[in-house]
Amino acid sequence: MTRARSMIYAGLFALAGCASQRPMPPTDVPATLQVADGQVLTAALHGTGVQIYECRAGAQDPKRFAWIFEAPAADLSDRSGKDVGRHYAGPTWEGYDGSKVVGDVVARDNGPNPNAVQWLLLRAKSNSGKGMFAKTQFIQRLHTIGGLTPTAGCDAAHAGQRTRVAYSADYYFYAARR
Secondary structure, X not given: OOXXXXXXXXXXXXXXXXXXXXXXXXXXXXXXXXXXXXXXXXXXXXXXXXXXXXXXXXOOOOOOEEEEEEEEEEEEEOOOOOEEEXXXXXXXEEEOOOOEEEEEEEEEEOOOOOOEOOEEEEEEEXXXXXXXXXXXXXXXXXXXXXXXXXXXXXXXXXXXXXXEEEEEEEEEEXXXXX
């Protein structure tokens, strides 16, 4: 076999290996956050960013103030570390390929880290575009770090102030098995 042909075969085998590397479903998902039967994992992404909170007066007692969750703001990356999209209010996940999914929380779990935001199961309420999120039906937010609601600094003098708390999480996206 010629050297050129050997290199071509080596390249084809390498490409075939990359194509067969599908994301692996997480093994540490609480029963309450399991996706519906008939779903297949389509993407596993890591989100790094902030949870945004605003200091507001209480609805029942306007003299009491608390930090209220506003929205996430995070970059999404794949297993290789390549930025592939962003996560923001809605909650929305938008891929740089033009696809988008907006979710609705259906279940929560405190997760193993008491110093992190909850783990979540979300159901897609809308999808758009053609790409990685176009057919997403369920999203899991797992392996969270940070992002908890601040515990101090919210009073009448700080009403309307926003604060950004660093967090990270792994997001798993599922679609119906074809």
